[in-house]
Amino acid sequence: MVASLPLPDDAPSADVPRARAWHELPARALDTSAEHPWPVRLLARKIEQYVDRMAPVWVEGQVVQLNRRPGTSTAFLTLRDTDQDMSLPVSAAVRVLDGKLVEEGAHVVVHAKPVFWSRRGTLQLQAREIRPVGVGELLARIEHLRRVLAAEGLFDAARKAPLPFLPGVVGLVCGRESKAEHDVVVNARERWPQVRFEIREVAVQGPHAVQQVGDAIRELDARPEVDVIVVARGGGSVEDLLPFSNETLVRTAAACRTPLVSAIGHETDSPLLDLVADHRASTPTDAAKRIVPDVSEERARVGQARTRIRAAIEGRVAREQSGLDAVRSRPVLASPEVMLVDRAERVAALRDRARRALDTRLVRAAGEVGRLEGQVRALSPASTLERGYAVVQRADGHVVRSPDDAAVGAELRVRLAHGELSAHVLRADREAAS
Known part of the structure; x- marks a missing residue:
């Protein structure tokens, strides 16, 4: 088979050895071989033709880069997948962005036509319309995901692990130089000064938050000395907290074997990470109170326990002493020889009775023997x-x-x-x- 579509600007050069006419090239990729390969230009052109036949498509993602050059009619942005580290370049006319609240970190849906630039070998989307995803729609998607994960049992109370009473090392995932980190560390050390932290400072909002927070959780979970993990952030808008309702991050937290404390928002914030975590703290400060005990309170409890133990022991000793005194006051213990004298008298009386009974029995037996002797003598031949x-x-x-x-x-x-x-x-x- 031969190529059916001649490309004028791709005519073979006379300077290239073994140059072949277009009708000698394989028409399909399956027909190529080491002896009959496609030139790069032919492969690029065929990809361009294939992509050009694609219909416009709606794509959802997060804006990670936005470049608007003054005086130009075209803006460029990068659209990133919210779950995986994948992105595509997008070009859009400035008029497409006019009046739209599109900025870096925004969650958008784009109606675009895929375009393959054969000379650069790159795929790009040419946006025809861009719509920011509203808060209501985001909340509806989060609610749908919540129902799906709940049906799988990821939020069941039976899966949640108890927090250790006194963790040796606390793993902390938080923003870089954030107030949440300060609240957790300072309050925890005020309660228990010897507590140690393994801190991982990551992006807690924006396009890289899901990947970085998930990697930090997996890394800390793999360390055997870490007894509890705290994911902390000081609240924020619905858009700012979207990474903590991301399905990939929620499943990473569910797979964590180390007890996990979620301290993402404030009382009114409820990302899905709060539901899958072993314990939810309303604020980073509340998380610090949950992960370590208060040393002053514990000392007070120890003092109270010692007082109760001492009182219990003293009461038990007093009761036993009273019992011993009562037993010792009895006549048998006050004069124990009385019991021996009484028993000795009984033994003597019984001995006398036995002696008299034996004497009587012997006398009676002797008389009987004498009588029998007389009878025997009377009946004897000698008589x-x-x-x-x-x-x-x-x-x-x-x-x-x-x-x-x-x-x-x-x-x-x-x-x-x-x-x-x-x-x-x-x-x-x-x-x-x-």
């Missing part, structure tokens, strides 16, 4: 022998009870009460035995 009877036994020890138990001539053993006799059976007389 029978004492009465003249004898026990006749064979040689094998068998007791002879009948004549048939001993044969004639058998040797017998006769046991008497006081000895034994040996006998021989001469005859057996059964009749005499019967």
